[in-house]
Amino acid sequence: MLGKVVVIGVGLIGGSFALALKKAGAARQVVGMGRSQEVMARALELGIVDSVTESPEEAMAGADLVLLAAPVAQTGPILAALAPYLDIGTVVTDAGSTKSDVVASARAALGSKVKQFVPAHPIAGRESNGPDAALAELYQGKKTVITPLPENDAGDVGLVAAAWRLCGAIIHTLTPEEHDRVFAAVSHLPHLLAFGLVDDIARKPHADLLFQYAASGFRDFTRIAGSSPEMWRDISLANRDALLTELDAYLAQLTILREHLAAGDGAQLEAIYTNAQRARRAWSEAIETAEPPPPKTQEPE
Amino acid sequence: MLGKVVVIGVGLIGGSFALALKKAGAARQVVGMGRSQEVMARALELGIVDSVTESPEEAMAGADLVLLAAPVAQTGPILAALAPYLDIGTVVTDAGSTKSDVVASARAALGSKVKQFVPAHPIAGRESNGPDAALAELYQGKKTVITPLPENDAGDVGLVAAAWRLCGAIIHTLTPEEHDRVFAAVSHLPHLLAFGLVDDIARKPHADLLFQYAASGFRDFTRIAGSSPEMWRDISLANRDALLTELDAYLAQLTILREHLAAGDGAQLEAIYTNAQRARRAWSEAIETAEPPPPKTQEPE
Numbered sequence: 001m002l003g004k005v006v007v008i009g010v011g012l013i014g015g016s017f018a019l020a021l022k023k024a025g026a027a028r029q030v031v032g033m034g035r036s037q038e039v040m041a042r043a044l045e046l047g048i049v050d051s052v053t054e055s056p057e058e059a060m061a062g063a064d065l066v067l068l069a070a071p072v073a074q075t076g077p078i079l080a081a082l083a084p085y086l087d088i089g090t091v092v093t094d095a096g097s098t099k100s101d102v103v104a105s106a107r108a109a110l111g112s113k114v115k116q117f118v119p120a121h122p123i124a125g126r127e128s129n130g131p132d133a134a135l136a137e138l139y140q141g142k143k144t145v146i147t148p149l150p151e152n153d154a155g156d157v158g159l160v161a162a163a164w165r166l167c168g169a170i171i172h173t174l175t176p177e178e179h180d181r182v183f184a185a186v187s188h189l190p191h192l193l194a195f196g197l198v199d200d201i202a203r204k205p206h207a208d209l210l211f212q213y214a215a216s217g218f219r220d221f222t223r224i225a226g227s228s229p230e231m232w233r234d235i236s237l238a239n240r241d242a243l244l245t246e247l248d249a250y251l252a253q254l255t256i257l258r259e260h261l262a263a264g265d266g267a268q269l270e271a272i273y274t275n276a277q278r279a280r281r282a283w284s285e286a287i288e289t290a291e292p293p294p295p296k297t298q299e300p301e
Numbered sequence: 302m303l304g305k306v307v308v309i310g311v312g313l314i315g316g317s318f319a320l321a322l323k324k325a326g327a328a329r330q331v332v333g334m335g336r337s338q339e340v341m342a343r344a345l346e347l348g349i350v351d352s353v354t355e356s357p358e359e360a361m362a363g364a365d366l367v368l369l370a371a372p373v374a375q376t377g378p379i380l381a382a383l384a385p386y387l388d389i390g391t392v393v394t395d396a397g398s399t400k401s402d403v404v405a406s407a408r409a410a411l412g413s414k415v416k417q418f419v420p421a422h423p424i425a426g427r428e429s430n431g432p433d434a435a436l437a438e439l440y441q442g443k444k445t446v447i448t449p450l451p452e453n454d455a456g457d458v459g460l461v462a463a464a465w466r467l468c469g470a471i472i473h474t475l476t477p478e479e480h481d482r483v484f485a486a487v488s489h490l491p492h493l494l495a496f497g498l499v500d501d502i503a504r505k506p507h508a509d510l511l512f513q514y515a516a517s518g519f520r521d522f523t524r525i526a527g528s529s530p531e532m533w534r535d536i537s538l539a540n541r542d543a544l545l546t547e548l549d550a551y552l553a554q555l556t557i558l559r560e561h562l563a564a565g566d567g568a569q570l571e572a573i574y575t576n577a578q579r580a581r582r583a584w585s586e587a588i589e590t591a592e593p594p595p596p597k598t599q600e601p602e
Contacts, residue, residue, distance in 0.1 A: 064309060090384060123516050143514065185502060186515040190522040193494065195577040200554040200567035202580035208341075210583045213444070213473075215424050219588075220521045221491040225581045233567050240562060247559055251500040251552070257493060258548055259582040261541060266534050273530035276496040279503035280526045284514045287520075 001026045002163065006059050006066040008078060009034050011042035013095045014069030015134025018048050023136040033059045034070070043131040062083035065163060068094040073234045077104035079117070083110050087195060091115045091156045093163075096181065099147045099176035101238040115151035118160040119176060120144055121183075122169060127226075128209035134279040140168035148174040184242035189250060191232050192243065303328045303464065307367040311344035311377060313427060314371030314396045316435025319349045321468035324437040334360045335371070344432040361386035367368045369395040377406035384411050392416045392457045394464075398484065400448045400477035402539040414450035419461040420477060421445055422484075423470060428527075437443065441469035442470050448477040481519070485543035490551060495526040500502060500557050558593050 005021060007014040008030040021027040032049035033056075034040050040052040041205050053059050058080055060066070070078060075094065086092070094169045096102045100214045124142040126133055144164040161171045174182065201210050236243060260268040306322060308315040310331040322328040330574055333350035334357075335341050341353040354360050361367070361383055371379060387393070397403045400420050407418045425443040440597065445465040449458045462472045475483065502511050537544060561569040 051479045051538060123514065125517075147512070178510075182511055182514050185505075185511050186519050190498065190519055192562075193498070193555075194522060195574045196554050196558050197491065197494070197551065198577035199573045200551055200580045202576055204486075204550075207580075209479075210486050211481055211580075211587070213424065213446070214584060214588070216426075217525045218491055219585070220524045221495060222581055224518045224523045225574075225577045226585065227578070229571050229578050232574050233571040236562060236570055237567050240565065244562060246558070247555070247562070249505075250498065250501055251555060251559070253497050254494075254548070254552060254555075257497050258545070258552070261493075261537060261545060262550070264538060264541065266538050269537055270530050270534040272500045273496045273526075273533050275503055276526045277498035277511075277528070277530050279508075280499045280523055282528070283515060284520070286512070287347050287515070 001025075002064045004029045004031065004063045006031045006033060006063045007049065008032075008059075008066065008068050009070035010048055010131055010134075011069065012129050012133040012138070013122065014067060014129075015043060015046075015131045016124075016138035017069065017095070017122075017163075017167060018043075018065055019134055019136035020139060021163065022047075026163070026166045031059055031063075031175065039131060046131055046134070048131055048134055052138065054160045056081045057085045059089065060090065062087065062091045064108040066090060066092040068092065068096075071097055071234060072096040072102055072233060072238050074112075075102050076109050079106055079109035083113060086113055086116065087109075088116075090116060091159050093120050093160045095120065095122055097121060097187075097235050098238040099179045100284075101150065103147075103176045107142055114149065115153065116156065117280060118146065118148060118152050118157050118162065120146045120160055121179065122167075124162065124169075129212040131273075137168070139164065142169055143172050144169040145172045145174055145177050146177055147174055149176075180239050180242045184239055184246045188239055188243050189246045191224050191227060192236060192247065193250070194222050195229075195232065198222050302326075303365045305330045305364045305366075306464075307332045307334060307364045308350065309333075309367065309369050310371035311340060311349055311432055311435075312370065313430050313432075313434040313439070314423065315368055316344060316347075316349045316432045317422075317437065317439035318368055318370065318396070318464075318468060319344075319438060320435055320437035322464065323348075325467040327464070327467045328576065332360055332364075340432060342580045347432055347435070349432055349435055350454075357382045361388065361391065363388065364391045366460065367391060367393040369393065369397075372532060372535060373397040373399055373403055373539050376403050377410050380407055380410035381530040384414060387411075387414055387417065388418075391417060392460050393419050394461045396421065396423055396535050397592075398422060398488075399539040400480045404448075404450065404477045405543045415450065416454065417448060417457065419447065419453050419458050421447045421461055421465065422480065423465065423468075438469070439482075440465065443470055444473050445470040446473045446475055446480055448475055448480050450477075481540050482546075485540055485547045489536055489540055489544050490547045492525050492528060493537060493548065494551070495523050496530075498534065499523050 005027040007018050018030045030049045032040055032043050032052040039252050043049050044052055094102055102119055107114050110117055122139055122144040147160060201207055306328040308319050316493055319331045331350045333344050333353045345348050353361055388550055395403055403420055408415050423440055423445040425439050447462060502508055
C-alpha cells in the first residue's frame with residue numbers, strides 16, 4: 001500500500017495508472033499535476049486524482065511514488081523543477097517511449113538524486129488521449145519494461161515493479177539502450193515508414209485518384225500514420241541513433257528486394273515473402289496466446 | 302437476366318460472384334470449372350454452383366458470361382483452353398489484381414476474340430479463401446474497376462458492369478495501365494514493404510527479443526505480410542514496372558527522411574509527419590463516408 005502517489009500529466013497514460021492503483025486499493029492519495037488547468041480539472045471531476053496542485057513543493061511533500069507521464073521532451077524541465085523538493089524517500093519513475101534520452105535528461109536534472117529515478121515504459125495505449133480516455137484496465141496483461149540504472153536501489157526498482165503489477169502489468173527488464181534498440185525496430189521504424197508512405201502518396205499529382213482506390217490493406221498499413229506528428233517527431237529525435245541503424249538495415253533490405261524485382265527473380269521474392277509470412281504468423285499466434293486481444297487498445301505512444 | 306454463367310475458379314472471389322448473382326435472381330444457371338475436384342465438389346455441395354465440369358467445350362456451350370477467377374498467372378493457359386469453344390455471343394471477364402499482364406495474356410490466347418474479353422478487378426476480399434469463405438454480400442458497396450479494351454463492344458462492357466452491379470458493386474473505369482499504376486501505389490507497394498520489414502526483423506540475431514515487444518502498431522502495419530507469398534510473388538512480377546516506379550519514389554522519400562533524421566531536423570520531420578497525418582485522416586473520413594465498414598472484409602487478393 002502506497003501513501004501519496006503523484007501523477008504528472010494526467011492524460012491517458014498517467015490517468016490509467018492512477019485509476020488502476022485506486023481500483024487495486026493501492027494508493028491512499030493520488031495527486032495530479034500538469035500544465036493544463038482544464039485537464040487537471042477534468043481529471044479531478046472524473047475521480048482520477050484526489051487533488052491537484054501547480055506547486056512542485058506541495059506535490060513532492062511526503063510523496064512515496066511520482067509517475068512522470070508527460071511527453072519525453074519535457075522530462076528534463078519537469079525533473080529540474082521537482083529536484084529541489086525531492087525527499088530522500090520518494091521514488092520517481094516515468095512512462096516515456098524512449099529511455100536513453102530520458103535517462104540523460106534525468107541525470108542532468110537530478111544529479112546524485114538520479115538514484116531515486118527508475119525509468120520505465122508501459123507498452124499500452126489507445127487511439128484516444130486525455131483523462132477521458134483513461135481506463136483502469138489499460139495495463140491489464142500488458143508489458144511494462146523497466147530499465148533500471150546502476151545507481152538505483154533494488155528496493156526502489158521493486159517498488160516501481162510492484163506498482164505496475166498492481167495495475168495488472170507484466171514486468172520486463174532491459175537496459176535503456178536495449179530498450180531503445182528494440183523499440184526502434186518494432187515501433188519507431190514502422191511509424192516513420194507509414195508516415196513516409198502516406199506523405200509520398202499525398203504529394204503525387206494524382207493523389208486523389210490513388211486514395212480513391214486505397215482499401216483495407218492500405219488502411220491497416222497506414223493506421224499509425226494517424227498518430228501525433230509532434231509526439232513522433234520527438235520520439236524519432238530522442239531515439240535517433242537506434243532508428244537510423246534500423247532504417248539503414250531496412251533500406252538495404254528494400255534495395256535487395258528491388259534487385260530481385262528488377263531481375264524478375266520470382267524465387268527470391270517468394271523466399272522473402274514466405275519467410276515474412278511464416279514469421280508474422282508465428283508472432284501472431286505467440287502474442288495472441290500470451291496476450292488475449294484487449295478491447296480497443298492501441299500502439300503505445 | 303443472364304442465362305448461363307460460368308465461373309472458373311470457385312473460391313472466395315468466384316464463389317462470392319456466383320452467390321451474389323444467384324441471390325439477385327440474375328442467373329438461370331451457374332456452372333463451375335476448376336483444377337481441384339475437391340474444391341468443385343465443395344462448391345456444388347454449398348450450392349454456389351448448379352453443376353461442375355472439367356470440359357471447356359461443355360462449359361462454354363451457350364455461355365452468356367464467363368468469369369475467370371483464378372490466379373493471374375493462369376490467365377493465358379485458361380483462355381487458350383477456352384478459345385476454341387468460345388461462342389460469338391459469350392462475354393468473358395476476369396477478377397485479377399493486375400490488368401496489363403492479363404490483357405497481354407488474353408490477346409495472345411484469344412487473338413481476334415479478345416474483343417469478347419472485358420478485364421475487371423473487384424476491390425474486395427477476406428482473410429480466408431476457398432468456397433467456404435464465399436459470401437453473397439462480399440461485393441456490396443465495394444468498387445469493381447473495369448478496364449475496357451479498345452476492341453470491346455460497348456454492349457459487352459455494359460453486360461459485365463451490369464453483372465457486378467447486381468452483386469452490389471460500384472463500377473469504376475480505368476485503363477489497364479492506370480489501374481496498374483494506382484494499385485502499385487496503394488496495394489502492391491505496401492505489401493512488398495510489409496513483407497520486407499517482417500523478413501528483415503526475422504533475420505536479425507535478436508529477432509525473438511524484438512518480436513516479444515512488437516505491439517498493436519506492428520500488428521496493423523504488418524498484417525498484410527500474412528498474405529499468400531505465391532500470390533504476391535505473381536502480382537509483384539505481373540506489375541513489375543509500375544511497382545518499381547513506386548518503390549523508387551518511396552526509396553527517395555526514405556532517403557530524404559533519413560537526411561532529416563541524421564541532421565536532427567525536427568521541423569522537417571514534423572512537416573512530413575503532419576502532412577501524412579492530415580492526408581490519412583482525410584482519406585479515412587472520406588472512405589468511411591463512401592463505404593461504411595463491412596463485416597470482416599479484407600484487402601483484395
